[in-house]
Amino acid sequence: MTSPLIDKLVDLKGVESNYIDAWGKPETVSEQSKRKLLSVMGYEVDNEDALTAQVETEFQQIWMSPLNPVQVNRENEALFIAVRLPIELVNDNFIISIDCENGSSLEQKFVPIDGDLINATVIDEIEFQEYLININHELPLGYHHLKLLADDGDQIATMRMIMAPTSCYHPQSVLDGKKVWGLSVQLYCLRSAKNWGVGDFSDLAQLVESSAKNGAQFIGLNPIHALYPANPNACSPYGPSSRRWLNFIYLDVTAIDGYEHESVQELVNQAEFKSVLDYVRNVDYVDYEAVTRLKLRALESVFEVQNNQYLSKNTKQNKIFKKFVQEGGDSLQMLAVYDALQEHLAAQGKPSWGWPVFPKEYANFQSPAVSKFIKNNAKRVKFYLFLQWQSALQLEAANQVANQNNMSIGIYRDLAVGVSEGSAEIWGNKDLYCTDASVGAPPDVLGPLGQNWGLPPMNPDKLYQQQYQPIIDLFDSNMKSAGALRIDHVMALLRLWWVAKGDNAKNGGYVYYPVDDLLGILALESQRHQSLVIGEDLGTVPEEIRSKLADNGVYSYRVFFFEQAKDGGFYSPAHYPVQSMSTLTTHDMPTLSGYWHCHDLELGKELGLYPTDEILSVLYTSRHENKQEILNSLHGHHSIPDWIDNKVDQLGMSKELNYCMQTHMAAGSSALLSLQLEDWLLMDKTVNIPGTFKEYPNWKRKLNRELEHIFTDPEIVNLAKNLTKAREDAS
Template identity: 65%
Template sequence: MKVSLTDQLAELRGIESNYIDAWGKPMEVEPQSKHRILEAMGYDLKDEQQLQHQIQQESEQAWLEPLDPVMVKRQNEQLVIALRLPIELVNDEMILRIHTEQGAEVEQRVVAAEGELIDAAHIQDGEFQEYLIDVNQSLELGYHQLSLLAEDEDEIASMRLIIAPQACYKPEAIDRGQKVWGLSVQLYCLRSEHNWGIGDFSDLCYLLEQAAEQGAHFVGLNPIHALYPANPDACSPYAPSSRRWLNFIYLDVTAIDGFEQPEVQKLVNSSEFQARLGHLRNVDYVDYQGVTELKLQALDLLFEHYNQQYLKGNTRQNRSFKAFTEAGGESLQILACYDALQEHLKKQGKDYWGWPVFPKGLQEYHLPEVAKFRKAHGQRIKFYLFLQWQAALQLEKAHKLAEQKQMCIGIYRDLAVGVSEGSAEIWGNKALYATDASVGAPPDILGPLGQDWGLPPMDPQQLYRQQYQPVIDLFRSNMQSCGALRIDHVMALLRLWWVPKGNSAKKGSYVYYPVDDLLGILALESQRNQVLVIGEDLGTVPEEIRQTLASNGVYSYRVFFFEQAEDGGFFSPGHYPEQSMATLTTHDMPTLTGYWHCLDLELGKSLDLYPSEEILKELYDSRHDNKQRILDTLHGHGSVPEWMGRYVEQVGMSKELNHGLQLHMATGSSALLSLQLEDWLEMDKPVNVPGTSSEYPNWQRKLSKPLESVFSSEALQGLARGLTERRQNASDGE
């Protein structure tokens, strides 16, 4: 086979041949990696003749479609569309008609040949020509429909036309220079006197209220996407079943109307239930299986009453429920059906972890057998719809509370980079995903072996053909009930590291996405929902994309421990970009205590995460040097007491050092400062260890103290006052 043919195809499909790694070294992608990615995109590379036929078919298909599926333009940008027609039609007068989202209708008459000829091709014994046509219309922001009509008004073709703003939304306070701080937390890890062994939306309300009283302006959450009710131990918030919907496990069951019913109370007050509840509250790691069983037991009874009482007539509740399910559309129905189906298969003793192991007739949502299942199990599907509705109501209540407390951001949510292979999202739209590949990262500082996250990527060509609707839905749904959205691995808008199935994580390649279009849609949804956007731009990041993100109003994510100069010194937070969110650590890093005492390196060694003793020794040596530099920085800025030692060998982690680091960050120039609640509590165990699955209890460790006691601590109240004061001084330019 001619290598040039596959290389040409790889380039056409946006597969990178070379890249710069995290250490600044140029790297070349192995041909085998590119070939495997092309196969994951659906190309047959074993037969050169078949491959040429596929490429020809794709080319012909593009020529046979007069208009592109979708076009994204910024407001006030000149509208120019590409129009492809058989040569015999290029001199005919046609109508371009635009139905705007606002309900208006505008049109102009065009003759293709009067535009600029940019290409021509012979397709099926006929000549086709492509012209650029100026559209002389000024359109409002939004999603519009452009149609090409013949003289007799017959529609020839249509396309989606998206008009986007120049940049994402900024809250007024942030726009005028106010610098704020907030707390970030994994919602599941919250302990309280009232929850059922896992943090819930009522805990979130309490946390927001208390944080606001201490001067915080936001609470940042881990992804709260829908997971798997039938498989609770699949608990990673970054490997969800659907990113559009919520994890019902965060429901406060006691806050749902109907909890007071005698049959529910009888269950909950039984000695067995109370004993299990006490155990779930007291354990140091979330028992997802136990919590899910307990909540579903109570929710089953509660729904029985609620459905009978409210969801069968013309009640206020039923009208609200129906409006919610109607707005949720097919995506919500897919998730509820998937949850019910997994549960059903599990009860039957069949394989159920995900659609790849379902019976053949149930492996896609749009199959006839699934329709039969929906009809036969409508009541159970309604139950899962009900849980989504209640979760949305409870999250919205927390959002409203943040607004009442005049937090300028309130809740900030987190959008995961993908969904797991056995997800409802893929089950409902298989054409969109390359299931023979996975998203990950090439080797970098956090993961020297590279990372494979087990998340099948969206195929950029399919995303384009679906008129970007999947990402519109994603952005829009994740901007509900919040004031900011953090986009995990924001580089996914530009490129994703694809790892073909069976390859090691380092044997992948970057695949490029239509970044300008995706950023335009992000800006449109951000402005409409009045949500600030933060892009997690860590790892291997080309400098030009940072500039592109900044010009689109996306806030950078600056982690203190990564902000080092070439000489090894740490940049002062006063030099961070104003358009950024600064933080000390993340969920993928050790806590402050863990970092200072090298507990993460000790843990990594026990988990065999390092290829050799030499690499581990280098990491220890580097950590020692970094800690000394950090200590120098803190003393240089007067962020720690004079009495504290100046040599790292003499200084262990202490409350003074912990608070000094946090207060040091508060003097910085970033508009936002996010601090981990774990570090307020001086905890040592990490949330997540990248590169592990079952080796470490990721996403399970709870906070060391209940919420009620966190904010009663005089030391933490003093820390909060110091943070607020320094943020105000930074706002005033002091």
């Protein structure tokens, strides 16, 4: 069925019909794909009568609501609100009452007809009119509560009024033109003499201090979102259970008060425990199952100590813990319950990978059966709340190390684009998500077949109805204990590539989001937390989002290997936007050594990522040509010694070439330069291969050197000095 109603819905719901692909070519979204996307939003596209009734109901609901749910304004704009009322009321007196976040209150009397009439309709023979009313007060930045009152004071409707700044936060040193560098690292990759088989928050603190003493101004992390204690092999940091909370696996158990208690020491000194600890430390890939089992056993023992000594009594520690839980609200409680419930089901041998397979009575956080479970398992829920508390404390301790070492940015965190299908976040707010779809990407350079990330998208309409609270919470929580936030796939603020369940990624379509509202909220939270914002704008990027991001103070993400002119030459880093973070590679790309020796192409062939040998052959030819152009650029800028061969045919990746490429980037114009620790250590294996699941050990590979020995290497120390000098010279 094709109908004007379908076409109208496609436009109203922000489903894009045409787009420009990653190679600059126009593409058209099929009619079938658009219909499927409307279907996953909940529309009865195969029943015209039912669809007509749905659309009419929505239309009437909007007109029956005197105010919109939420409105985002910028501090430099005139302030108006829309008011919808039956025609018989538009000559009456009304009051706008605004309760500001800072505790102040404002009032304004008005008559609707004195405003500008902007719309009208008839519902059940009653005319409704919509007026634009000017708010003649200046509101402070923040989240405010606006009420529409009758002349006698009766409340008619409410809305959230958000006042946002014009731009995200910039550190003063960056505003002054200082150019800085830092290291990016997947936290779990860190090896150390003391960690338990996975990098932890104490390792992070040590890396922060060592890096700062060698000139770094920030440490960039992978997403450290909460994953699944009862399903540890679901280890992708980009497929979390909750983006608001932390992954307890990064806890340094030995640093928690109570670890030295004899009951804990008896456990960790058992021969079997020590044997597993030795194994997880020495294995080259993180064994998430073994690490999780080990840490949970020790953390349970430490919790028993704290619970007995502090958390069951009227102590200072318990007051702090209770305050943390109270401030975490329903979101924190929901995650703790989810973790305890998933663990409970797994222990009984019941399906438990995520809420879609939970027993029916547990399918919703709000169900009576879940309430009963909470009551019967209160201590276990408290244990998972305790883990989040301790994680927050340890992350903040690492953040304080950055502050003490006067890093201009410090820790920068990474916000994943979504949560996985079976996540706690969806379990607690199913109305918000379209669970019959996933986000991903159309075919591009990184994924020639397109990508399906298995992350159900938020429904833009539901997000609006929920007054943007889920987005506010995300930005707020991920800017804590950090000086910057990197937003993965920042184009999601404008549009996301939706793929209906069961479809190939290339058959998806773009759905648009309220980008100006979301950027306003981002700017507000950025200024509140004094957190610089970096937007990962790689792949299929419309120019409109790049310009919007720049205007809103978001730093672009510039990867050297993608910065090519039409003739194949590589742009000089001196020509990158100042308001950007530049880098050589990313976690989704090969390391410098891997790129130079084509390890990624070899792996891709083994894993069947390329549909034909012809495609692979083109990629090899392109790689050879690109390497030659890189050499040309390096020699042309005198960034490498003359004795290094200027012909790529016989030139392998050496430490000299590796380090010269890094200092070449340091001389560039980007305010921020991020370098991967793997490239400092000349590693060749990649962290993640996009488009793979079980074919490659994604998110598990460790560094090849212990943290304690990295900054004792004179050549690495010298590299850091050269980077610092190059950045100073470029400032």
